[in-house]
Amino acid sequence: MEEYEIIIGLEVHVELLTDSKMFCGCSTKFGAPPNSHICPVCAGFPGVLPVINRKAVELALKTATAFNCKISPFSRFARKHYFYPDLPKNYQISQYEEPLAIEGVLLVDNRNIRIRRIHLEEDAGKLIHPEDSRSFSLVDLNRSGVPLIEIVTEPDVRSASEAEKFLAILKRILEYLEVSDCNMEEGSLRCDANISVRRYGDTNFGVKTEIKNMNSFRAVRKALEYEARRQIACLKEGRTLRQETRLWNENLQITEEMRRKEEAQDYRYFPEPDLPPLIFDNKIIEEINLKVGELPFQRKGRFIKEYNLSDYDAEVLTSKKDIADYFESCVEKGGKPKIVANWIMGDLTALLKAKKKDIGHSPVSPEYLVQIISMIEDGKITGVVAKMVLQECFNTGISPEKIVSERDLLQIEDGETINNIVEETITENADAVQDYKNGKEQALSFLIGQIMRKTKGKANPAVVRNKLQEYLNKKR
Amino acid sequence: MEKNNLIKKEDVEYLANLARISLTEDEKEDLVKELGKIIEYVSQLSKVETKVTTGDISITNVFREDKVKNSTNTEEMISGAPDKEDNFFKVPRII
Numbered sequence: 001m002e003e004y005e006i007i008i009g010l011e012v013h014v015e016l017l018t019d020s021k022m023f024c025g026c027s028t029k030f031g032a033p034p035n036s037h038i039c040p041v042c043a044g045f046p047g048v049l050p051v052i053n054r055k056a057v058e059l060a061l062k063t064a065t066a067f068n069c070k071i072s073p074f075s076r077f078a079r080k081h082y083f084y085p086d087l088p089k090n091y092q093i094s095q096y097e098e099p100l101a102i103e104g105v106l107l108v109d110n111r112n113i114r115i116r117r118i119h120l121e122e123d124a125g126k127l128i129h130p131e132d133s134r135s136f137s138l139v140d141l142n143r144s145g146v147p148l149i150e151i152v153t154e155p156d157v158r159s160a161s162e163a164e165k166f167l168a169i170l171k172r173i174l175e176y177l178e179v180s181d182c183n184m185e186e187g188s189l190r191c192d193a194n195i196s197v198r199r200y201g202d203t204n205f206g207v208k209t210e211i212k213n214m215n216s217f218r219a220v221r222k223a224l225e226y227e228a229r230r231q232i233a234c235l236k237e238g239r240t241l242r243q244e245t246r247l248w249n250e251n252l253q254i255t256e257e258m259r260r261k262e263e264a265q266d267y268r269y270f271p272e273p274d275l276p277p278l279i280f281d282n283k284i285i286e287e288i289n290l291k292v293g294e295l296p297f298q299r300k301g302r303f304i305k306e307y308n309l310s311d312y313d314a315e316v317l318t319s320k321k322d323i324a325d326y327f328e329s330c331v332e333k334g335g336k337p338k339i340v341a342n343w344i345m346g347d348l349t350a351l352l353k354a355k356k357k358d359i360g361h362s363p364v365s366p367e368y369l370v371q372i373i374s375m376i377e378d379g380k381i382t383g384v385v386a387k388m389v390l391q392e393c394f395n396t397g398i399s400p401e402k403i404v405s406e407r408d409l410l411q412i413e414d415g416e417t418i419n420n421i422v423e424e425t426i427t428e429n430a431d432a433v434q435d436y437k438n439g440k441e442q443a444l445s446f447l448i449g450q451i452m453r454k455t456k457g458k459a460n461p462a463v464v465r466n467k468l469q470e471y472l473n474k475k476r
Numbered sequence: 477m478e479k480n481n482l483i484k485k486e487d488v489e490y491l492a493n494l495a496r497i498s499l500t501e502d503e504k505e506d507l508v509k510e511l512g513k514i515i516e517y518v519s520q521l522s523k524v525e526t527k528v529t530t531g532d533i534s535i536t537n538v539f540r541e542d543k544v545k546n547s548t549n550t551e552e553m554i555s556g557a558p559d560k561e562d563n564f565f566k567v568p569r570i571i
Contacts, residue, residue: 020544025545038550038553040553054541055541056542081494083496135568136566136569137566266494276536
């Protein structure tokens with residue numbers, strides 16, 4: 001296998017996070033009853049006119065900027081003609097000779113994967129083929145007209161796992177820029193791949209196949225691994241490959257030949273006469289640059305440098321824009337970076353997950369989280385109490401300082417008070433004391449636990465431990 | 477330019493196939509002539525001196541804001557369909 005080089009190019013379709021469709025005001029919301037989000041425009045009725053969604057163009061421009069593309073000063077929509085029941089107009093409004101952006105690049109593990117083009121288009125409807133019927137299909141046009149961008153790479157990807165990594169990075173950027181939710185199950189990110197193999201040293205490309213129907217990043221990797229093996233085996237047996245489209249069969253874990261068309265596709269592209277062209281001057285491009293701002297990988301690098309965070313912490317904190325924003329807001333308000341990071345990644349994330357909320361809608365604001373952290377640092381509350389206060393604040397939205405003062409949660413550090421509790425606990429737990437004297441170290445943790453329970457977590461654990469040990473050793 | 481050699485019979489057959497229509501031999505003959513005439517007529521345009529080659533660009537960047545409007549009632553939308561079932565358009569099976 002090693003004597004063959006694998007050549008892969010990817011085509012990614014991404015549904016944009018707009019509220020309304022590309023050319024009409026119908027909702028893009030997923031999962032609505034069939035044909036409830038359609039109108040004469042997206043259902044292709046005669047006599048209607050499309051109007052471009054400004055947000056869709058902005059999101060496409062942001063993506064182009066993030067992938068270092070050249071934004072075309074002049075771009076235009078084109079009609080792509082084909083007959084299929086999910087395409088009500090019998091043409092898709094897409095872009096052809098004048099795409100929105102060209103010649104970008106995305107860095108994947110220190111290798112540049114060039115982006116050939118990014119263009120805007122509309123999605124098609126959905127076909128349902130009832131199991132029980134051989135004679136008809138059902139058409140739902142809710143998805144028809146949902147804004148899409150298509151991102152096409154040059155044939156620069158050199159392995160199936162590199163393709164998977166490319167997609168993971170692409171997804172992270174698109175989520176971070178809030179361009180798309182990239183939900184593969186709901187079809188908001190779809191990937192096709194072109195793959196060929198050649199002997200190392202060859203400069204010409206081999207015969208390529210196009211692989212479709214891959215429903216996860218893992219499926220992309222599996223399908224490309226399989227297809228590379230198949231092509232290499234074929235060539236080794238001296239057979240010739242056919243340029244064709246193959247479908248990934250998830251159940252059998254193989255690619256299968258699609259029914260072949262008798263002649264080449266002829267889409268008869270021509271400029272869309274119903275839509276005026278798009279012109280972007282330097283001023284607009286500058287504005288988009290500003291809107292894109294810092295990308296997740298740049299921000300991660302800065303977090304490591306500026307806040308002295310580990311690679312892992314910085315990665316998690318910059319996985320989503322609102323997490324990174326929340327973190328920086330806490331640090332701005334005086335939280336120590338590493339401590340803030342631990343609280344966000346630990347208890348806060350757990351609470352958010354349980355309530356299915358994202359951090360942007362956290363009832364514990366950055367200000368409140370910093371209050372909790374400061375109270376620990378100032379010795380006002382213990383770590384155990386802090387966790388309780390966080391939960392309380394999360395559930396009620398009441399400020400941590402108020403919770404602590406109203407519910408009498410201040411830390412007990414006073415030696416006299418702790419002495420009394422220690423004595424009391426020792427009297428009540430003679431067995432554990434005996435265990436400790438017999439050398440069972442765990443008995444100490446048990447006794448500390450008892451004391452913390454008595455004080456509802458308010459006793460300073462370090463003081464408790466000292467006092468307890470002092471007491472036990474004296475009695476030994 | 478000699479008459480009618482702009483369109484051949486194979487071209488008509490190819491176009492008919494793309495348009496999903498079937499033609500009789502007579503119809504093909506007629507169309508070879510008629511389409512040829514149309515092409516010849518339109519090809520006069522290529523003799524005209526033109527500066528702008530990309531079409532009219534006096535209007536550009538026309539957008540609407542990303543606001544959801546009420547969609548049309550489902551029943552009304554599918555009422556004109558040749559066949560329907562449970563709020564779906566119904567079409568001959570294609571796979």
